[in-house]
Amino acid sequence: MSAETADAASPPVPGGRTAVVIPAAGRGVRLGRGAPKALRPLGGTPMLVHAVRAVARARTVSLVVVVAPPDGAAAVRTLLDEHPLPDSAGATEVVVVPGGETRQESVARGLAALTDDIDVVLVHDAARPLVPVETVEAVAAAVRDGAPAVVPALPVADTVKRIAPDVPAGEPEPVVATPERSLLRAVQTPQGFDRATLVAAHERAAGDGSDATDDAGLVERMGVPVVLVPGHEEAFKVTRPLDLVLAEAVLARRRATDGF
Ligand SMILES: Nc1ccn([C@@H]2O[C@H](COP(=O)(O)OP(=O)(O)OP(=O)(O)O)[C@@H](O)[C@H]2O)c(=O)n1
Numbered sequence: 112m113s114a115e116t117a118d119a120a121s122p123p124v125p126g127g128r129t130a131v132v133i134p135a136a137g138r139g140v141r142l143g144r145g146a147p148k149a150l151r152p153l154g155g156t157p158m159l160v161h162a163v164r165a166v167a168r169a170r171t172v173s174l175v176v177v178v179a180p181p182d183g184a185a186a187v188r189t190l191l192d193e194h195p196l197p198d199s200a201g202a203t204e205v206v207v208v209p210g211g212e213t214r215q216e217s218v219a220r221g222l223a224a225l226t227d228d229i230d231v232v233l234v235h236d237a238a239r240p241l242v243p244v245e246t247v248e249a250v251a252a253a254v255r256d257g258a259p260a261v262v263p264a265l266p267v268a269d270t271v272k273r274i275a276p277d278v279p280a281g282e283p284e285p286v287v288a289t290p291e292r293s294l295l296r297a298v299q300t301p302q303g304f305d306r307a308t309l310v311a312a313h314e315r316a317a318g319d320g321s322d323a324t325d326d327a328g329l330v331e332r333m334g335v336p337v338v339l340v341p342g343h344e345e346a347f348k349v350t351r352p353l354d355l356v357l358a359e360a361v362l363a364r365r366r367a368t369d370g371f
């Protein structure tokens with residue numbers, strides 16, 4: 112770890128609180144026409160509501176910051192008030208803030224809304240509405256145990272090819288490498304962090320204009336170690352129309368077997 116990162120890091124302390132930032136400001140272009148993805152129904156209930164309930168079910172989570180579409184914070188607040196958390200979520204507080212143009216910007220806005228007593232932060236996509244509570248708890252526990260950055264991950268099922276950059280659209284894509292599959296992992300959310308580390312990573316990225324497709328990617332660039340814990344098949348991301356079909360099926364199975 113560099114001196115800069117060591118200064119930024121501030122390991123969790125007993126008594127500190129855990130928050131989850133839920134970026135939910137995306138449009139869902141790959142899902143096709145319709146309302147912003149997080150607001151689309153899954154089993155008759157907005158995807159975002161499932162995601163909030165999923166993380167609030169974790170005993171360690173006491174604050175949830177939902178990052179709404181930039182012009183939709185009031186509507187999301189109303190929606191969440193219409194779908195209150197179950198009693199099992201205890202006193203978990205849910206706040207809503209407006210998001211930004213990119214996921215990274217939305218997460219940064221969520222981080223800015225954290226209260227001072229939060230020392231562990233999980234970032235969880237609204238687009239992963241069916242994450243099991245055990246995954247949320249495992250990520251939070253690993254951060255509380257001292258890991259500055261924790262990511263749930265699964266082995267990759269397909270063989271992955273690397274292609275040449277800047278291939279014109281419509282041209283065949285030349286393969287340049289086939290990475291060893293056993294060394295690849297597909298990462299999910301929630302990704303968990305020591306708060307100071309994640310905030311420093313986002314501030315640095317905002318400062319130098321860099322970006323990453325996940326929060327851990329920003330933390331890695333600061334030289335902070337990132338560790339993986341087992342992910343879960345049901346924590347998949349609803350990205351394309353077929354994912355929604357799968358999500359409906361998983362939810363129907365849960366409702367049939369667990370009365371969920
Ligand atoms: N400006 C953005 C873009 C994305 N997200 C959130 O980041 C998560 C993961 O992003 P993704 O699945 O890519 O969602 P979208 O950006 O909505 O999808 P698409 O790229 O198909 O439009 C989602 O919960 C999404 O709402 C966000 O908060 N702010």
Ligand SMILES: C[C@](O)(CO)[C@H](O)COP(=O)(O)O
Nearest residue numbers: 214236298299300324325348
């Ligand atoms: C954060 C993430 O879900 C990890 O897999 C993913 O990188 C988000 O990517 P997206 O293109 O914004 O869906």
